Amino acid sequence: MEKLAVRGRPREFDPDTALAAALLVFWTKGYEGASLSDLTEAMGITRPSLYAAFGNKEALFRQALDLYQRDKTAYIGEAVREPTARAVAQYMLQGAVDTATGGECRGCMGVISTVACQSVEPSIRDDVNQRAESAKALIVERMQQAIDAGEFPAPTQAQAITRYLLAIMQGISVQAQAGASEDDLRQLVAVALAGWPSR
Secondary structure (H helix, E strand, O other), X not given: OOOOOOOOOOOOOOHHHHHHHHHHHHHHHHHHHOOHHHHHHHHOOOHHHHHHHHOOHHHHHHHHHHHHHHHOOHHHHHHOOOOOHHHHHHHHHHHHHHHHHOOOOOOOHHHHHHHHOXXXXXXXXXXXXXXXXXXXXXXXXXXXXXXXXXXXOOOOOHHHHHHHHHHHHHHHHHHHHOOOOHHHHXXXXXXXXXXXXXX
């Protein structure tokens, strides 16, 4: 019995490896700054292969953001499971330092994308902002639990303490991009935590 011919040529690249390469391009150049030529060269594929495997540039960017969230910002979801607000803050800030200094690119793609996407099409901007808001909501909810448990001696708002944490995390990213060392950033974390309630 003859075997049926398989239609189409097999992919000559590993999609996961190609997506990781695209992530680095978006991370360093932002959405608008990353051209299709930049992407295909880094991914080692042709434009037809990119379209066939990932869709258009917008679809590729969304998949790169998915990968970034899985690999680089999972620590936020882990942090909110810590037993105290201080432990949550420490986990998050240390995770921000690790992410900003531990890879081929410095800084945080989430920060870079949020800044770089304000002038692009609304669907991309809304997606990036929605991801940021989802992460923020997790932290606000956890901080409210800590407030309700009496962990903060002074009146505190969950939204305000969350904005404080996020501002420090964004500062870590910006300083990492400017060349701050890991030791410098860990000292920043220590200073930020020094005034945090120890309960």
